[in-house]
Each structure stands twice: as C-alpha cells, then as structure tokens.
Amino acid sequence: MTQILDGKAIAERLRGQLATRVAALSFKPGLVVVRVGEDPASGVYVRNKDRAATQAGFASRTRHLPEETTEAQLLEEIAALNADPEVDGILVQLPLPKHIRAEKAIAAVDPAKDVDGFHPINAGKLASGLPGLVPCTPRGAMHLLAEAKAKLPGARAVVVGRSQIVGRPMAQLLLAADCTVTIAHSRTADLAGECRRADILIAAVGRPELIRGDWVREGAIVIDVGINRMPDGKLKGDVAYAEALPRAAAITPVPGGVGPMTIACLLENTLEAAIARRG
Numbered sequence: 292m293t294q295i296l297d298g299k300a301i302a303e304r305l306r307g308q309l310a311t312r313v314a315a316l317s318f319k320p321g322l323v324v325v326r327v328g329e330d331p332a333s334g335v336y337v338r339n340k341d342r343a344a345t346q347a348g349f350a351s352r353t354r355h356l357p358e359e360t361t362e363a364q365l366l367e368e369i370a371a372l373n374a375d376p377e378v379d380g381i382l383v384q385l386p387l388p389k390h391i392r393a394e395k396a397i398a399a400v401d402p403a404k405d406v407d408g409f410h411p412i413n414a415g416k417l418a419s420g421l422p423g424l425v426p427c428t429p430r431g432a433m434h435l436l437a438e439a440k441a442k443l444p445g446a447r448a449v450v451v452g453r454s455q456i457v458g459r460p461m462a463q464l465l466l467a468a469d470c471t472v473t474i475a476h477s478r479t480a481d482l483a484g485e486c487r488r489a490d491i492l493i494a495a496v497g498r499p500e501l502i503r504g505d506w507v508r509e510g511a512i513v514i515d516v517g518i519n520r521m522p523d524g525k526l527k528g529d530v531a532y533a534e535a536l537p538r539a540a541a542i543t544p545v546p547g548g549v550g551p552m553t554i555a556c557l558l559e560n561t562l563e564a565a566i567a568r569r570g
C-alpha cells in the first residue's frame with residue numbers, strides 16, 4: 292500500500308507544536324510579510340500565512356506597498372524592519388514588480404531575520420554545512436521524508452529543478468543527510484533515466500505532470516513540490532500523480548502536500564529566529 296503523505300494534517304500537527312512552544316515564551320515572535328503590488332496569486336498566499344501565524348500565537352502583519360514603490364523605497368522599508376526589535380522574521384513576497392531587482396531586496400534583509408532562507412549568507416551557510424535559516428519548502432519536504440520513514444544515508448536522491456528557492460537548497464539538505472544527490476534540470480540529457488534511479492524523487496520544476504509514472508522507481512518516495520494552476524482553476528503537481536501512485540512507496544498529493552508544510556516551516560523558522568535573537 293502506498294503511503295499518501297498528508298501535508299495538510301502533518302502541517303497542522305507541526306503548527307500545534309509550534310503554538311505550544313510560542314505560548315511558553317514571554318513575548319510573541321514577530322513576523323512581517325512585505326508585499327509589493329497586486330500579484331493575484333500572492334494575495335491568497337499572504338492571507339494564509341497571516342492566519343496560520345496568528346493562530347499559532349505569532350505577532351503577524353503584512354506590509355502592503357503600492358505597485359509604484361521604488362527599489363530604494365523598498366530597501367528603506369526593509370532597513371526599518373531590520374532595525375525593529377519586535378520583528379523576528381521578514382519575508383519579502385515574490386514575485387516583485389519588474390522594476391525592482393529581487394536579489395537586491397533579498398540581500399537587504401538581515402540574515403538573522405531572513406525566515407525565507409534566501410539571503411546569500413544563509414544559502415552559503417547551508418552549502419557549507421553550517422547552521423542557518425533554511426528555505427521553508429525544502430525544510431517542509433524534509434519533514435515529509437521523516438514522516439515516510441525514509442532511510443536517507445546512502446539513498447539515491449534526485450532533485451528535478453535547480454532554483455535558488457527549492458532545488459538547490461533541497462539538494463544541500465539531502466546531501467547533509469548523507470544521500471547521494473543528483474540535481475537534474477531542463478537541460479539534463481536523460482531526465483527519465485535519472486528519475487528512474489531515484490530512491491527519493493523530488494519534483495520542483497513547475498511543469499504540470501512532467502514526471503510520468505514510468506519514471507518512478509518501484510518503491511521510491513516521491514515529493515511533489517509543483518503547485519501549477521491549470522486553466523480550469525485546479526492545481527496540478529509536477530508528477531502525474533495517478534500514474535506514479537501505484538509504483539511509489541510514499542507520495543505527496545497536490546494540493547495538500549508540500550504547500551501547507553511550507554507555511555508551517557515559515558513559522559518554525561520565525562520561532563527559531565526569535566529564540567536565536569532574543570535568547
């Protein structure tokens with residue numbers, strides 16, 4: 292029987308554990324999400340984060356700046372949040388409007404408050420095997436692998452996708468857990484062949500159902516990071532779920548897999564950042 296990794300339930304449990312730890316503190320860990328402009332997908336997502344944070348006892352707020360905000364103004368806003376002692380975590384919602392360079396905004400966040408784990412200092416720490424803030428989606432995927440009781444040391448892990456946000460940090464976490472890691476991507480010569488060797492298959496390309504059932508090794512653990520909105524409004528993963536299901540030992544659904552874990556791990560990072568900063 293294939294284990295379906297219920298990210299919604301696992302995230303709920305994790306958020307409950309975080310709420311218990313937050314309740315024992317003498318302060319509320321502060322999270323600020325900075326949103327610029329009106330990207331429609333960001334609206335729903337920012338509201339979900341805000342609700343999850345508030346329910347778990349965090350002081351959460353969204354700073355919504357107009358579309359016309361200049362890069363310099365955004366950097367000033369970030370500097371003010373860096374200097375605010377009540378703010379433990381800062382997340383700059385992506386995508387940003389085209390006239391703002393995302394890498395400038397990311398690098399402006401105090402690495403100690405970078406709960407996205409996107410700052411080059413945190414990316415560098417992760418790549419060097421040093422402790423730091425780890426990106427939320429890969430962190431959530433590691434929780435799901437633990438839930439699947441994955442035996443990571445020596446396992447062949449294949450990460451499809453090389454983004455700064457998911458693919459690269461995911462590969463680093465698997466390497467730190469002693470997997471043999473392959474990073475595959477759109478230019479990989481034989482993508483199906485690489486996937487078929489995977490004991491652990493992580494799909495993070497953002498192409499609906501690119502990964503077919505017969506690319507999945509019998510008994511593999513499949514973590515689908517793709518959240519692709521189809522023209523009919525439904526969400527699809529990067530993996531052809533119905534095809535992969537009978538072959539996998541464990542698999543994440545979309546929706547209800549990695550997505551909810553990302554939000555729970557944002558709170559986990561914010562709590563860790565708060566404790567590290569405030570002692």
Ligand SMILES: Nc1nc(=O)c2c([nH]1)NC[C@@H]1CN(c3ccc(C(=O)N[C@@H](CCC(=O)O)C(=O)O)cc3)C=[N+]21
Pocket residue numbers: 335336339382383384385386407427518526545546547548549550551552553554
């Ligand atoms: N600085 C920054 N950090 C991010 O982490 C970040 C970002 N910008 N910009 C946008 C993407 C997207 N993202 C999602 C997280 C959770 C769900 C999620 O919970 N999805 C639900 C479904 C939600 C629905 O129905 O639309 C699920 O998969 O079950 C989706 C998308 C984080 N992102």
Ligand SMILES: [Mg+2]
Pocket residue numbers: 452453454476477496
């Ligand atoms: Mg790519």
